[in-house]
Amino acid sequence: MGKVIGIISIKGGVGKTTTTLNLGAVIAHEFGKKVLVADANYSAPNLGLHLGIVDPKTTMHHVLLKSADIKDAIYEHDDNLHVLPGSLINKRVSPHILKEKLKDIKDDYDIILLDSSPTLNDEILSTMIASDKLLVVTTPDYPTLSTTLRAVKLAKQKKTPIAGLIMNKVKKKKFELTLDDIEETADVPVLAVLPDDVKMLEALSETKHIAEHSPKREIAYEYRHLGSCLLGEDYKDPRFRKKMRSLFKRDFPKHEVNRLQARDNLKANWG
Numbered sequence: 001m002g003k004v005i006g007i008i009s010i011k012g013g014v015g016k017t018t019t020t021l022n023l024g025a026v027i028a029h030e031f032g033k034k035v036l037v038a039d040a041n042y043s044a045p046n047l048g049l050h051l052g053i054v055d056p057k058t059t060m061h062h063v064l065l066k067s068a069d070i071k072d073a074i075y076e077h078d079d080n081l082h083v084l085p086g087s088l089i090n091k092r093v094s095p096h097i098l099k100e101k102l103k104d105i106k107d108d109y110d111i112i113l114l115d116s117s118p119t120l121n122d123e124i125l126s127t128m129i130a131s132d133k134l135l136v137v138t139t140p141d142y143p144t145l146s147t148t149l150r151a152v153k154l155a156k157q158k159k160t161p162i163a164g165l166i167m168n169k170v171k172k173k174k175f176e177l178t179l180d181d182i183e184e185t186a187d188v189p190v191l192a193v194l195p196d197d198v199k200m201l202e203a204l205s206e207t208k209h210i211a212e213h214s215p216k217r218e219i220a221y222e223y224r225h226l227g228s229c230l231l232g233e234d235y236k237d238p239r240f241r242k243k244m245r246s247l248f249k250r251d252f253p254k255h256e257v258n259r260l261q262a263r264d265n266l267k268a269n270w271g
């Protein structure tokens with residue numbers, strides 16, 4: 001049965017949609033898994049647009065309002081990467097419906113990634129309820145960290161386990177919060193540190209994923225590592241520096257250690 005992973009934050013623009021798509025693409029293309037990326041941002045849906053789906057006839061909107069079968073709202077980007085795009089929903093939808101609807105297709109996928117809304121209402125609850133695990137996206141600044149704490153608290157209240165945090169748009173500047181600051185405050189391990197990289201915008205302008213557009217960028221490797229961790233699989237980083245580090249088993253950054261632990265937990269947990 002497919003695992004549902006919700007990508008959440010209670011702040012706009014931190015990189016939920018970007019993470020959903022780029023992570024989904026490496027899991028589908030480089031790990032050969034069947035992946036569905038689904039737009040659970042009901043008030044500002046744009047996941048489909050990132051994959052060149054401009055005006056889809058049937059969407060998440062129709063599925064949640066029960067006017068279409070979920071299978072009819074899924075588009076094949078390629079063999080392994082499928083997308084369930086959204087369109088505006090201006091009616092109240094119970095946050096329990098998404099989970100119900102996903103049951104019909106869970107068996108068709110290895111991983112389903114939900115791109116959540118940042119709005120603290122039924123929208124984000126819908127992702128929390130439907131997910132087996134959550135990834136919380138944050139950026140290394142105080143305002144975002146305070147919203148990250150709220151997201152963590154809410155997930156705990158809803159009893160959806162958090163797999164870890166993703167630190168995105170990291171510029172390696174002195175004024176930024178460090179990984180330790182973030183982990184200690186949120187009490188959740190950081191599983192990926194994604195650089196702020198202008199190539200991401202270049203890739204987006206060409207409707208490409210970063211691992212396809214610039215496969216050797218640090219951020220592309222971080223998505224691969226995160227993907228393998230979520231699958232409970234091993235990933236051997238081909239970069240010389242990383243190979244040497246593995247050989248001598250030293251100087252592992254904290255998020256790499258966290259990933260190994262999370263990978264083993266998930267392997268046991270996913271079964």
Ligand SMILES: Nc1ncnc2c1ncn2[C@@H]1O[C@H](COP(=O)(O)OP(=O)(O)OP(=O)(O)O)[C@@H](O)[C@H]1O
Binds near residue numbers: 011169194204219
């Ligand atoms: N690591 C990165 N480096 C550079 N740009 C990035 C990175 N991650 C995301 N971006 C850019 O930041 C912008 C916001 O990202 P994105 O749309 O993924 O955020 P979001 O959390 O989904 O926002 P919303 O809450 O509004 O849905 C986009 O232009 C995206 O290309």
Ligand SMILES: [Mg+2]
Binds near residue numbers: 017018041115
């Ligand atoms: Mg988004």
